[in-house]
Amino acid sequence: MKRNSVAFWGAMALFLVAVFLMTKVVGNEYPFFAGYVILQFIVLAVAWSILGGYAGYVNFGTNAFFGVGIYTAVFLTKAFGASLAVQIVTAAAVGALLGLAVGLLTLRMQGIFFSIATIALSIVIETSVTNWRYVGGAAGIQLQRPPALEMFHSYLQMLFFVQAMLVVLAIATARYIQRSWIGRGLQALKDDELAAECTGVPTLRLKLLACVISGALMCAAGAPGAMYLQYADPSSAFNLNYSVTVLAMALIGGTAHWIGPVIGAIVLGVTQQLLAVTISSEVNVLVLGVMLVLFVVAAPEGILGLVRRIVTRRRAGGEA
């Protein structure tokens, strides 16, 4: 098990070094522009699966958390000219509080009712922000990027590296949860909530914890988005596409293990970026829909489940 952890942290360190080297070697800005979006979706999908995958509570409000992250950054920039680090940390704190509030309000509901409540939440928040003049209201707001840290050529490259650090943070958190008593408790309550309670699992508290962590990560992932686009407006920050895309990524990758949403986000994220360049960004939604249908029918447990099934079959075949 320890060797496993060494390998994990080694891989994470290698990933960050590779990302950093990429900012030194690659001159073209476009790879960072596209890569940032993929990294952002990895964080969102991993964060989503902490509540949606481990606990089985399907959250349709990813856009609410993401948008709140963006607007926390917008507000801090406008009000205090806060640095990127402050924006992200504050967004994470706001996300945690929002997660707690949402959890307290909705986690007593089960299944589809929870999902509907999260959609309602995102509409409420989007409407509020639309009517908030200070951050630009419905028209949106333009933002100026401050100079980047000296070790980066451009602000975009810095954002790319920062999002990569958030990826590591999200994956490490998800991995910790999965392997600890928290993960075991979430898995138990996902299987059977009453049986879990009667086995001593504090189901409400664990669900709240998952919602808080998931919310904090989603908001943190959204925060750099303000400076990434140098512009924010409610209808794109709170776009329901984020919810659907993130959900699709987690489900297509598989939610039983933290690597699932990572794979899903990479596969789907790369596909979307390629399509956006070669055909159009509108075709993304269509492809998303088709892939989701294919996976629901052919591999309900995602790529992860598919791989597992093949491995098991191979092994069974080898023995026979």
Place this chain on the structure above:
Amino acid sequence: MTSAGETTQPLLKIEALTKRFGGFVALDNVSVDIHPGERLGLIGPNGSGKTTLINCISGAFRVDAGTVTFGGEDVTRLPPHVRTRRGIARSFQIPRPFRSMTVAENLMVALDFATVAGSFVPEAQRRDTVMSVLTRTGLASKADISTTRLSQVELRKMELARAMATHPKLLISDEAMAGLSTSEVDEVLDLLLALAAQDITIIMIEHIMQAVMRFSQRVMCLDAGKIIAIGAPDEVMANRRVQEAYLGT
């Protein structure tokens, strides 16, 4: 209702418990004391309120009136997981395993959450605890098998093993023998008797009369949410009202 000279404090004290579902009164003013180490058989026709009573004791249902006192503490308003930690464990009439887990992992949940918090126990030792519970319940060979691949009798035993892993003072077995063959009934019964021998108080809901007679020190019969008889097994069986209500004669 208690035998003469009983001085010990009851482990479980149920007082004037009432539970309604809309206009239907599922439990009507039920009061009973259960003493440490006791083996109580709970019988009654279908729909008489047996499982409702268990749900009220374990905390799955909120009661409408009355109190549940366990080990001297009023637990009426406590959520199920707190009651489990206090020492109330149960099995379910229709087995409810954690389906995505192996048998051993099902028990690990109990070790992780139901036992004293804050005490760090190394993984190897926890595995030993799980294996010893599984050995006692005859499931040792199934430890690393998914619960979806267990037979009915194995599922019933797994439910009891998971309940045991919470280190209960009181174990409530809800029809753990329903639908099993005669030899399987004996297996589960022997298991329950062995647990009772370890000073665990047991409430056993059962329809199989031989099992109830062999197991119980005291039998309680519910009908339409009321206790219609409680006492020594043969007395209760001989009771005319019990025969009318339960045996349908």
